[in-house]
Amino acid sequence: MTRPELTGAPFDVVVIGAGINGLGIAQDAALRGLRVALLEQEDLCSGVSAWSGRLVHGGLRYLEQYDVRLVRESLQERERLFTLAPHLCHPVPLMIPLFKHNRRPGWMVELGMVAYDALSVGKTPPMHRVLTKGRAAKRFTGISHDGLQGAVVFYDGQLELAERLCVELAVDARTNGAVIATHVRVDAPILADGRVRGVRWTDRLTGETGETHADLVYNVAGPWIDRALAAEGVPVQPRLNGGTKGSHLIVDPFPGAPTDVVYYESRRDGRLVLIIPWMGRYLIGTTDIRFEDDPSTARCDIGEAEYLLGEVNALIPEAHLSLDDVLFTYSGVRPLPYVPDTAESSVPRSHVLHDHADTGIRGLVTVVGGKLTTYRQLAQDAVDDIFRRRERPAPPCPTRRRLLPGAQVADLAALRRSLAARSSLPADVVDRLVRLYGSRAVQVVDLVGADPALAEVVDPRSRLIAAELLFAVDTDLACTLTDVLARRVLVAFQPGHGLESVDRAVQVLGDHLGWDEDRRRREVDGYRTWLQVLAVPDPAGPRSESFGAGATVTTAARSATAAAGARA
Template identity: 25%
Template structure:
């Protein structure tokens, strides 16, 4: 299959010309996971998303494939056990987008976790999540805790817990899952909205009427089964299906802010209590020379397409950081960038946003619209397995076909063929040698290998073949190569697709985006043949993204 931004129309025509076994509406991590699982079992599968892949919640998380330690407080034992085990699977199958991150949990007098409860909680966590021996928790004295992070508030500090989480690039994880699905025959297209649903004369769902939002062309896509994996928009599709009954979504918003590491020189990831007494906990995580802090958890009732940081959100996190790191005295001017995401939780009466369960649930309507709601990034693979088990069972009952069990626990994601997680550093070393041989600096080659994994060689080859083009557009070879790779192999069609979701640069390297945006847009405009009007629109979209990353909405 082709996963090129230049082949979207071709892919939509292909979907319209056949009856699929399964159409997945929604191209976030859940939809991508369903597509990979379904295709690996032999189902002819298509995916559409009204935005770019991962443009919703799946690029706006805390960027942790984590076991959910705090869910032990809510006695969500099964959830902790499942997602804890899933961390290791994601890491093994995609070590280029998932890395262990030792997390320090400082313990304060009258804090959320006491010394004894932290020790027991982390031990239970290790057991439930089947944490590898060398990654099991360690309890630290007050002195050892301050040695790990000297900037911590010293008053009331009793010690700390030290345990492993897994840091990820959520958008790239989603893209790598989707690329794995496409390599197994899935047809996937972004910027294509399910505008209406199609039914047979018995009222059973048989497909969707979809509109390509970039061309305004309309397509009728027929499928034996349709899965609603649209995250914050699942109730919108249920309303079209007239099946929004009983349980419904409760959207909550979480924001993160990014501070330069020079201003906030922290090397140790921290999970800590807010000091305002609201009982919430916050992450502060170093990444790529920056530190990002989050998250908030507030009920959200606006349109979820473009949630924004408010000054109240920002100030809440700054207060939390300054309370735990009193020498920092961070202000709004120190915030380089931010992002906001919406969690599609299943409503529970009387519970605050932070108390609502992160468990997923499947709804099946009278028309047989299959909806997956709730859940966490970490649990995407098991959510997909449950959905595809249901779809496979229905198809077997209808036409007798047999489908195998879920195999995604052993499927390497795109870019993951690096010899296993234990050999990733060796792989990086080899890739750096190859990159340097092709004219890259050590730093450039390492950055590409770490982000693209085993696809790095492909990018090195693209750079070698396009040196003259890079000079013509005034772009470094490594940047142009990733733009070309993104267009041809990751369905990049807009500058924001590239800068925000394929590179993560709008979030963590906003100045880099400002430096190279004009040259990248010039190349993309020529490659796609944009009109002056289209080009102006995409420039405006990127400028808006850069502004909104820094400027709060009131």
């Protein structure tokens, strides 16, 4: 049996889904003394948590929906992340250009910013500033002057490496007793006498099946929440997921590119578009399209790409971006509630704990909605709910002030100097380790101290060293090569996506884990296949109905292959 940790005595709660919300619940529940098992069909942060714009924000546009509570909650949680994970989350300036064509007049934007500042009393970042046309053009030299009236600059947060945040939550949860089982698909809830008694599952790596027992199950599968309940013998449940697809393009720095995050209204149709500096490149996004298919199949299509490129070219006349400039793309399906006949941008972003007792399954709760910024508050609400259902007083929530594992050293500059002094690792390797792992970089350096061969630079472009590969599987819960490269060491998002070094990486991992040649070959093939999620769309491919062919861009015909994401 390959998953004995999932069988045996019942757990207090089973959590389905290892996105940011499921991991937050597992961490909080374990810290409050509950026996929790978390099951995930793929890997940590393998779904929508990785496919956002990687901003930690209060949700300025939610003010338009008069959702003041969500904005206030988001701003509070944003501030907490600056404290709890300063190695991963930091303030960044955002600019909102004010143009004559904007559907939101300048006075409305400024009024919104006053409210935004008022709702974030005690915040770390500076208050907003209003810029004249001249000052806006001086700060953002590439901006179009056509109709420009000025700009507003304010601050939110950026989480460049969302995957690393998820990994640290999982590590903290496991350290405190949670069982984290990845690549285990929940096939159906176990029901008896109208009550949930656990879940049936399949290990997707071995094909083994089994059961994990608990009288509380929290379905936190994001856009897959309905699939998790669609099984034979389960009473018909109401549709809960109404997710929308959001796509991003990744490009290298280009003429006229901003230094701030730029958040602006499309001249064409009033949609909000973002240009986000990210890891030395730029994210351009995002779209908001109803998506009815399997969330795993979400891809950026040519209509979305042409639209986003056209918008950037209109805002920045010297950019001249074309499809040939797109290095890779990604898409995710937002886990929004199902609200038919409602505009995509108006669907609520707040979370709901849906109790299935009224439809014949007591003890089953589905978490609907939520967003990256507010994962901790969502988790607190869910764990408080678990204690209420177990008729036990809830202990105080510890995550309000609990530093993440990589945040145990406040002075990262001093940590860099210390690690450089105690090891023979090059400065750029030490910089990489501290940026990815924060204070946990010490553990990686200790591996090199114990075995100097692990100082080998496996991927020269990213400066990935062999010790990181072992750390990924021994400590950071990775099971496959794709887990390691895409969601632990993150070379998947670096130039070349690690393809030049993939053979050496699988050799290091294979020697350490005892993989035979067939397993090594399958791991490399699996990673190359996974890279299709980053493919640049084919100009002749399908086009979302929401986007016509009117965007003014140049496209070059080429097809997406398994290595389409590798053009960097």
